[in-house]
Amino acid sequence: MIENEHPHKFIKYLRTERLPHLFCPGCGNGIIFNTLFNAIEMSDVDFENISMVSGIGCSSRIPGYVKCDSLHTTHGRAIAFATGLKMANSKQDVIVVTGDGDATSIGGNHLIHAARRNIDLTVICVNNDIYGMTGGQISPTSPKGSYATTAPYGSTDKPFNIAEVAKAAGASYVAKYTVAQPIQVSNAIKEGLANKGFSLIEVIAQCPTYYGRKNKLKTPKAMIDWFKENTISLKQAEDMTDEELEGKIITGVYINKPRAEFIESLDAISAQNSDITPEDNINKAYMGD
Amino acid sequence: MIYLNEDLCKGCYLCMEVCPRKVYTPSENLNHKGIRVPVFDLEKCVKCQLCTLMCPDQAILIEDDD
Ligand SMILES: Cc1ncc(C[n+]2csc(CCOP(=O)(O)OP(=O)(O)O)c2C)c(N)n1
Ligand code: SF4
Ligand code: SF4
Ligand code: SF4
Ligand SMILES: [Mg+2]
Numbered sequence: 001m002i003e004n005e006h007p008h009k010f011i012k013y014l015r016t017e018r019l020p021h022l023f024c025p026g027c028g029n030g031i032i033f034n035t036l037f038n039a040i041e042m043s044d045v046d047f048e049n050i051s052m053v054s055g056i057g058c059s060s061r062i063p064g065y066v067k068c069d070s071l072h073t074t075h076g077r078a079i080a081f082a083t084g085l086k087m088a089n090s091k092q093d094v095i096v097v098t099g100d101g102d103a104t105s106i107g108g109n110h111l112i113h114a115a116r117r118n119i120d121l122t123v124i125c126v127n128n129d130i131y132g133m134t135g136g137q138i139s140p141t142s143p144k145g146s147y148a149t150t151a152p153y154g155s156t157d158k159p160f161n162i163a164e165v166a167k168a169a170g171a172s173y174v175a176k177y178t179v180a181q182p183i184q185v186s187n188a189i190k191e192g193l194a195n196k197g198f199s200l201i202e203v204i205a206q207c208p209t210y211y212g213r214k215n216k217l218k219t220p221k222a223m224i225d226w227f228k229e230n231t232i233s234l235k236q237a238e239d240m241t242d243e244e245l246e247g248k249i250i251t252g253v254y255i256n257k258p259r260a261e262f263i264e265s266l267d268a269i270s271a272q273n274s275d276i277t278p279e280d281n282i283n284k285a286y287m288g289d
Numbered sequence: 290m291i292y293l294n295e296d297l298c299k300g301c302y303l304c305m306e307v308c309p310r311k312v313y314t315p316s317e318n319l320n321h322k323g324i325r326v327p328v329f330d331l332e333k334c335v336k337c338q339l340c341t342l343m344c345p346d347q348a349i350l351i352e353d354d355d
Contacts, residue, residue, distance in 0.1 A: 004292075004294050004296070004297075006290075006292035006294075006350045006352070007294070007347075007350060008294070008297075008341060008344070008347035008348065008349060008350050009341065009350065010347055011347055014347065019297060019347075020296070020297050020299065020346055021346070023345060023346075024299075025299035025300055025301040025345075026299070026301030026302075026303055026345060027345055028345070029345070030344070030345020030346055030347070031303075031342070031343060031344075031345050033345075033347065034341070034342045034343070034344070034347070035342070038342065179343075182339075182342040182343060183342070186342075219302075220301045220302070220303050220306070221302060221303070221306045224303070224306060
């Protein structure tokens with residue numbers, strides 16, 4: 001790029017030499033940048049203290065554009081790498097960006113166990129109901145009846161509600177919104193950053209190129225309209241039958257209930273059983289001794 | 290003022306979709322990338338910033354005039 005005297009207010013957080021980013025026109029991944037930076041600006045977190053981790057997928061390319069330390073790891077393992085990073089230096093704010101495939105197919109076990117341990121990570125799961133990067137295969141969240149290259153007659157499976165899975169596994173903060181609700185998404189990321197524990201923010205996002213093309217929602221606008229038509233609140237969902245809930249996007253804060261955090265619990269055990277302080281441990285991790 | 294960076298805009302028209310005041314319309318001319326970038330009617334803008342939050346390519350700046 002692409003010098004410009006009047007840049008977008010969040011350009012300062014991006015590696016401008018890499019712009020424009022590789023996302024297709026109208027891809028929901030681009031909106032995630034805005035909600036993330038909006039959240040960081042509203043929160044007490046210092047941008048300089050953030051490290052980002054991702055796996056593999058279109059959504060997992062997000063950290064590579066952000067001007068902070070980042071790890072682009074292997075498919076499904078972002079949360080595992082992030083766990084190591086956070087344990088090596090628990091003072092940094094670690095944000096994971098992952099896709100529906102990355103987080104809930106190949107990486108499903110890492111997700112549920114990180115939630116169970118309540119390790120202090122903020123996970124943004126960009127759910128486009130499909131494998132975008134590899135050309136449109138079905139994912140664990142693809143709605144029943146939706147089409148993909150691996151479901152030419154429509155999926156017959158019951159999809160995961162990722163937010164519900166994370167809550168059931170023990171996450172202390174979980175929220176879910178669509179990119180058509182950028183203010184709510186920003187607030188949820190802000191709350192996730194503030195929560196000392198495992199936070200998951202599921203963001204329903206459009207992949208017009210594969211999901212849209214396969215499912216007669218070819219334009220970004222058509223996909224956004226489809227989200228809006230099918231979005232309901234947790235409160236509305238309470239009185240609905242399973243049949244009525246099929247295909248609905250249930251949005252809101254699923255849980256916000258802080259509890260003992262993984263590394264703090266380990267530090268407490270260390271303090272009881274050894275003379276090594278958490279500070280020493282951090283130094284050892286960095287100095288390699 | 291509204292500034293739209295043509296080098297970043299990919300012509301997805303999500304700005305048009307979300308703007309409550311119908312500020313944007315596609316340009317009549319194709320640009321060097323073959324995109325009809327949105328053109329705007331500044332008078333109508335209420336500076337709500339929704340378009341800047343929804344633009345996936347960080348192509349828009351809305352500045353308060355003071
Ligand atoms: C171990 C391994 N298995 C499979 C792949 C191929 N692969 C790359 S991305 C991807 C799925 C990505 O889907 P998702 O996480 O939903 O990301 P999206 O592209 O939709 O944002 C797969 C299966 C891989 N890179 N590594
Ligand atoms: S393939 Fe889909 S998810 Fe990937 S960049 Fe294109 S629109 Fe976005
Ligand atoms: S700031 Fe609001 S009113 Fe102005 S162009 Fe953007 S969306 Fe429209
Ligand atoms: S939302 Fe952004 S990229 Fe899309 S048409 Fe508008 S200015 Fe261009
Ligand atoms: Mg996906």
